[in-house]
Amino acid sequence: xxxxxxxxxxxxxxxxxxxxxxxxxxxxxxxxxxxxxxxxxxxxxxxxxxxxxxxxxxxxxxxxxxxxxxxxxxxxxxxxxxxxxxxxxxxxxxxxxxxxxxxxxxxxxxxxxxxxxxxxxxxxxxxxxxxxxxxxxxxxxxxxxxxxxxxxxxxxxxxxxxxxxxxxxxxxxxxxxxxxxxxxxxxxxxxxxxxxxxxxxxxxxxxxxxxxxxxxxxxxxxxxxxxxxxxxxxx
Amino acid sequence: xxxxxxxxxxxxxxxxxxxxxxxxxxxxxxxxxxxxxxxxxxxxxxxxxxxxxxxxxxxxxxxxxxxxxxxxxxxxxxxxxxxxxxxxxxxxxxxxxxxxxxxxxxxxxxxxxxxxxxxxxxxxxxxxxxxxxxxxxxxxxxxxxxxxxxxxxxxxxxxxxxxxxxxxxxxxxxxxxxxxxxxxxxxxxxxxxxxxxxxxxxxxxxxxxxxxxxxxxxxxxxxxxxxxxxxxxxx
DNA sequence: CGCGTTGTTGAATCGGTTCAAACATTGTGG
DNA sequence: CCACAATGTTTGAACCGATTCAACAACGCG
Numbered sequence: 001x002x003x004x005x006x007x008x009x010x011x012x013x014x015x016x017x018x019x020x021x022x023x024x025x026x027x028x029x030x031x032x033x034x035x036x037x038x039x040x041x042x043x044x045x046x047x048x049x050x051x052x053x054x055x056x057x058x059x060x061x062x063x064x065x066x067x068x069x070x071x072x073x074x075x076x077x078x079x080x081x082x083x084x085x086x087x088x089x090x091x092x093x094x095x096x097x098x099x100x101x102x103x104x105x106x107x108x109x110x111x112x113x114x115x116x117x118x119x120x121x122x123x124x125x126x127x128x129x130x131x132x133x134x135x136x137x138x139x140x141x142x143x144x145x146x147x148x149x150x151x152x153x154x155x156x157x158x159x160x161x162x163x164x165x166x167x168x169x170x171x172x173x174x175x176x177x178x179x180x181x182x183x184x185x186x187x188x189x190x191x192x193x194x195x196x197x198x199x200x201x202x203x204x205x206x207x208x209x210x211x212x213x214x215x216x217x218x219x220x221x222x223x224x225x226x227x228x229x230x231x232x233x234x235x
Numbered sequence: 236x237x238x239x240x241x242x243x244x245x246x247x248x249x250x251x252x253x254x255x256x257x258x259x260x261x262x263x264x265x266x267x268x269x270x271x272x273x274x275x276x277x278x279x280x281x282x283x284x285x286x287x288x289x290x291x292x293x294x295x296x297x298x299x300x301x302x303x304x305x306x307x308x309x310x311x312x313x314x315x316x317x318x319x320x321x322x323x324x325x326x327x328x329x330x331x332x333x334x335x336x337x338x339x340x341x342x343x344x345x346x347x348x349x350x351x352x353x354x355x356x357x358x359x360x361x362x363x364x365x366x367x368x369x370x371x372x373x374x375x376x377x378x379x380x381x382x383x384x385x386x387x388x389x390x391x392x393x394x395x396x397x398x399x400x401x402x403x404x405x406x407x408x409x410x411x412x413x414x415x416x417x418x419x420x421x422x423x424x425x426x427x428x429x430x431x432x433x434x435x436x437x438x439x440x441x442x443x444x445x446x447x448x449x450x451x452x453x454x455x456x457x458x459x460x461x462x463x464x465x466x467x468x469x470x
Numbered sequence: 471c472g473c474g475t476t477g478t479t480g481a482a483t484c485g486g487t488t489c490a491a492a493c494a495t496t497g498t499g500g
Numbered sequence: 501c502c503a504c505a506a507t508g509t510t511t512g513a514a515c516c517g518a519t520t521c522a523a524c525a526a527c528g529c530g
Contacts, residue, residue, distance in 0.1 A: 064372040072375040074368035085361050085368075092365040118353015125360045126320050130327040132367040133309035133320075137299040139374035140307040140424030144518070181477060189375030191519055196478055214476070214527065379486070415508065426487055431510055449495065449508070471530100478525070487516075494509070500502090 030114070031106040042083065042095040042103060049086030051105045052121070055079050058101025059178055062093045063186070073187035075132060078158070082124050098178040139189045142229075147188040148198045149229025152208065156222045173222055177215040202228075265349075266341040277318065277330040277338060284321030286340045287356070290314050293336020294413055297328045298421070308422035310367060313393070317359050333413040374424045377464075382423040383433045384464025387443065391457045408457055412450040437463075 033056060036042060042053055042060060053060075060083050062075035074093060077083045083095040086108070111117060138147050155175050177184075181199075185192040202208045207225055209218040219225060268291060271277060277288055277295060288295075295318050297310040309328060312318045318330045321343070346352060373382050390410050412419075416434075417427040425433075437443045442460055444453040454460060 062368065064368060066372070066376060070376040072372040074371045085365055087362060087365040093368060112354055115350045115353060118350060118355075118357050119347055120353075122353050122357040122360060125357060125364055127322060129360055129364040129367060130320055130322040132364060132371065133297065133299060133328060136309045136367065136371055136374055137301070137307040139371055140421075141301060141305040180475090186375075192476090193478085193520080194518055197518095200478075210477095212527085416510095417508080427508090428488080428510085429486055432486095435510070445509095447495080474527105474529090476525100476527075478523105480522085480524105481520100482522105483518105483520075485516105485518090488514085490512085490514105492510085492512105494507100496505105496507075498503100498505080500504105 030111060031104050033102050033104050036097045036101045036103060038097060038100050040097050042097065043091045045092065045094045046090050049084065049089055049091045050108060051084055052082060052108055052111060053084040053095070054104040054106065055081050055083065056102040056104055058103075059098040060095050060101060060103070061098050061179075061183070061187075062095050064093050071186045072189065073183060075128065075135070076187065077128075080124070081128060082121065085125075144188075144190055144194050144198050145201070146229050147190065148184070148195060148202070149225050151184065151188060151229070152202075152217070152219065153222070153226045153229050156219050156225065171222075173219040175217050175219065177217055179215075265346060266339050268337050268339050271332045271336045271338060273332060273335050275332050277332065278326045280327065280329045281325050284319065284324055284326045285343060286319055287317060287343055287346060288319040288330070289339040289341065290316050290318065291337040291339055293338075294333040295330050295336060295338070296333050296414075296418070296422075297330050299328050306421045307424065308418060310363065310370070311422065312363075315359070316363060317356065320360075379423075379425055379429050379433050380436075381464050382425065383419070383430060383437070384460050386419065386423060386464070387437075387452070387454065388457070388461045388464050391454050391460065406457075408454040410452050410454065412452055414450075 031051075036058070043049075043051070045064070055077050057079055059079075060077040060081075061073050062077060062083055063071055063073050065071050075083075076098070077095075083103075084105075085092050111121070138150055142150065155177065156173050159173065159175060179187070180192075181195045182192040184190075185195045188195065190198075199208070199210060202225075203210050207219070207221050207228070209220065211217060266286070271293070278284075278286070280299070290312050292314055294314075295312040295316075296308050297312060297318055298306055298308050300306050310318075311333070312330075318338075320327050346356070373385055377385065390412065391408050394408065394410060414422065415427075416430045419425075420427040420430045423430065434443070434445060437460075438445050442454070442456050442463070444455065446452060
């Protein structure tokens with residue numbers, strides 16, 4: 001009856017995780033899936049942290065604010081990821097959907113009663129912490145061009161991870177950015193104008209083509225994109 | 236025999252955690268405590284990730300590099316914290332001690348056999364992820380002055396958390412910075428010269444006094460420091 | 471069609487970097 | 501204990517990448 005996934009996040013699960021049903025995304029079957037519209041707030045910074053949210057479909061942005069309104073998107077959570085983290089029993093950030101999304105809301109109190117789940121959640125959070133630290137590397141030490149390229153590269157990689165290894169890959173990759181220029185800027189620690197200029201420049205260089213419609217983008221040379229954003233490959 | 240701490244990180248432990256002995260820092264008694272000298276590498280980015288390290292005493296810096304040598308300190312781990320995180324079975328960052336330190340190295344494979352520990356580790360990593368996201372806010376959106384003040388404030392808070400709430404707190408707080416200017420710069424995403432100038436400026440304004448000896452620092456007005464670094468208080 | 475939102479581009483400005491030189495502190499060996 | 505090297509810090513001047521402010525163009529929803 002309890003169907004168990006053998007793999008989670010690329011590594012075999014320890015035997016202790018045999019008790020709870022895990023969906024194909026690594027999401028435990030606790031709590032009901034909830035549907036959220038585009039740009040809907042999932043949880044708000046400072047509110048009592050009652051739930052942990054698993055993203056099943058769509059995407060969620062995790063954002064922090066300074067008092068004067070300056071904003072930083074600190075994470076973009078894709079399916080399989082978790083949001084709704086807490087510090088001192090309150091949500092440490094505001095989470096908002098980028099697209100229509102399906103999340104599974106699990107009561108923290110109930111979740112923790114399942115010891116077997118501890119390591120499943122831990123793996124996911126560990127992965128997100130690694131990602132956050134890589135993001136910090138970009139924020140602290142990369143130029144505007146590198147940051148934009150790294151982000152676009154990530155979106156490209158989501159849809160065609162295997163094909164971006166060889167130099168003269170001249171296949172086109174059409175993607176739909178779920179973020180506005182301002183949001184990209186807030187994610188990359190840049191002004192929206194700089195994001196604009198950088199993308200226009202990438203277009204001039206023939207790396208991408210910016211579609212007429214909002215968010216439309218064609219990537220002509222994913223490899224070059226990766227290379228430009230691309231001292232990003234860590235030594 | 237199995238003594239159990241009732242509290243971990245300020246919150247009552249769920250009942251499932253009653254089985255493993257936990258030290259007063261929340262560190263499980265698996266693996267031997269190891270002593271590390273100052274500036275000793277604990278684990279290296281890219282190496283097979285066999286262990287998870289718990290910091291018992293001292294401090295560890297977590298650092299990432301770009302190919303061309305640009306460096307970013309992405310975290311500073313204090314006692315109670317964890318380092319040695321992995322992505323795809325290899326360490327995602329290089330960890331190095333800031334001071335002589337005592338770490339407890341736990342084999343990941345063995346650790347995961349203890350289901351009860353999953354949530355303990357999860358709590359700690361969740362806390363560190365929240366911290367990383369706050370750090371990202373600083374890297375992305377704060378000025379040099381704000382970043383430096385926020386960091387000094389953190390060091391001050393470590394030693395006198397309760398006393399920094401009132402405005403005209405004119406008590407002096409003497410601290411020993413375990414980081415060089417260059418490292419502070421690498422942590423804050425600034426050049427070492429900017430860190431210097433900023434600190435000199437804070438001294439001119441009477442907020443701090445820079446001691447003669449390396450790392451020596453006296454904070455005269457912790458409250459003002461907090462305020463300057465201090466849109467840092469999130470809305 | 472019209473108006474609000476999002477995106478683009480230009481010009482001036484500024485915060486922080488870079489490069490360079492001098493200085494102080496710490497550590498080492500004679 | 502002193503001399504000297506290595507490491508870390510401070511300061512100045514020129515430069516530059518990114519921001520800011522402003523105007524305008526393109527979508528897109530009613």
